[in-house]
Amino acid sequence: MNMEKDIKNKDTHRSVGSRVLSFVKNWTLLVALCVGAVVYLPFAYIPLLQPVGTFLGPKLVDLLPVVIFIMLYMTFCKIDLHNFHPRTWHFLLQLVRTALSGLVVLAILLMPHLSADTKVVLEGVFICVICPTAAAAAVVTEKLGGSIATMTVYMIIANCFTVVIIPSFFPLVERDAHITFFMSALMVLERVVRVLILPLILGLLTQRFLPKVVTWVKRVPNAPFYMWSFNLSIIMGLAMKTILHSPLTGWALFMLLFLPLIVCLVLFSIGKWVGHFWGPQARVDAGQALGQKNNVVGIWLILHFLNPLVVIAPCAYVVWQNIINALQLWYKKKYGYLKW
Numbered sequence: 001m002n003m004e005k006d007i008k009n010k011d012t013h014r015s016v017g018s019r020v021l022s023f024v025k026n027w028t029l030l031v032a033l034c035v036g037a038v039v040y041l042p043f044a045y046i047p048l049l050q051p052v053g054t055f056l057g058p059k060l061v062d063l064l065p066v067v068i069f070i071m072l073y074m075t076f077c078k079i080d081l082h083n084f085h086p087r088t089w090h091f092l093l094q095l096v097r098t099a100l101s102g103l104v105v106l107a108i109l110l111m112p113h114l115s116a117d118t119k120v121v122l123e124g125v126f127i128c129v130i131c132p133t134a135a136a137a138a139v140v141t142e143k144l145g146g147s148i149a150t151m152t153v154y155m156i157i158a159n160c161f162t163v164v165i166i167p168s169f170f171p172l173v174e175r176d177a178h179i180t181f182f183m184s185a186l187m188v189l190e191r192v193v194r195v196l197i198l199p200l201i202l203g204l205l206t207q208r209f210l211p212k213v214v215t216w217v218k219r220v221p222n223a224p225f226y227m228w229s230f231n232l233s234i235i236m237g238l239a240m241k242t243i244l245h246s247p248l249t250g251w252a253l254f255m256l257l258f259l260p261l262i263v264c265l266v267l268f269s270i271g272k273w274v275g276h277f278w279g280p281q282a283r284v285d286a287g288q289a290l291g292q293k294n295n296v297v298g299i300w301l302i303l304h305f306l307n308p309l310v311v312i313a314p315c316a317y318v319v320w321q322n323i324i325n326a327l328q329l330w331y332k333k334k335y336g337y338l339k340w
Helices: 002-026 028-045 050-076 088-110 116-130 137-143 148-173 181-209 211-219 223-244 250-278 280-291 295-305 308-335
Strands: none
Touching (some): 002 308, 028 050, 028 223, 028 308, 050 137, 050 148, 050 295, 088 148, 088 280, 116 148, 137 308, 148 280, 181 211, 223 308, 250 308
């Protein structure tokens, strides 16, 4: 009898463990968001842990680009070079992104006597729209059935546009930002080369000269996705810190948290609508291309050129876009295709 009970208990524990593991695998992005929020709170509010949080927080933020570099390198090792060429929709989406950014800038210019809170909200919307595609887009797109190569080409094109449109629009949004077009273009270009171009070159060289490394990378296909989830937890901790210590009014804070959801849904929808003219895979690629934003770049731009409180908007966008991606991944795994 005791032996039978032990066997049943072991089976129960295994069943619970397998269910937990299955839940984490199915909802990795949401789990990462929750972990980032839950881990931040004790280090922020328990006096004994506050010095540890003060020391570790900046170190983890500095780790973000390193993890992105490794994640992209592993992803680019698997690129199919036969698909490595630009598509028409790559350029159409840049026109959409530039036009939407221009509309927000126009709204700011046509209302010169904006209150401080309203200006912060509009600047938050502007950042959410103008940011280039996230480095993790290729990783998530692959999980959704899209093309790494197509997404990589799009990211290169998007960042080339970014080098031009951000220095063009930022002086109009924040006239007190004393920065020249050439200086801001170089700053953006430096980050693009470091975070995107270098891992791409290394990935292509690895394919050519180190096939054994490529074979090893292909044996751990989910590693880049879990690396992105780790980064997401750090970004969520940063978002919690910014939101909880914000001096903004309740209305402005609500708008900075809510409007990024609207922008996110609009961008994903436009991207999918444009992409569907080129087939189901392009629909997936284009949706992620326009909707999944590199908000680490957005946060960096804000801290250099705009009101630091605007950082709440891209942080909120990170949460919303990853909730959408988590739902898409769950639907794709359950039904084998994407409904939206």
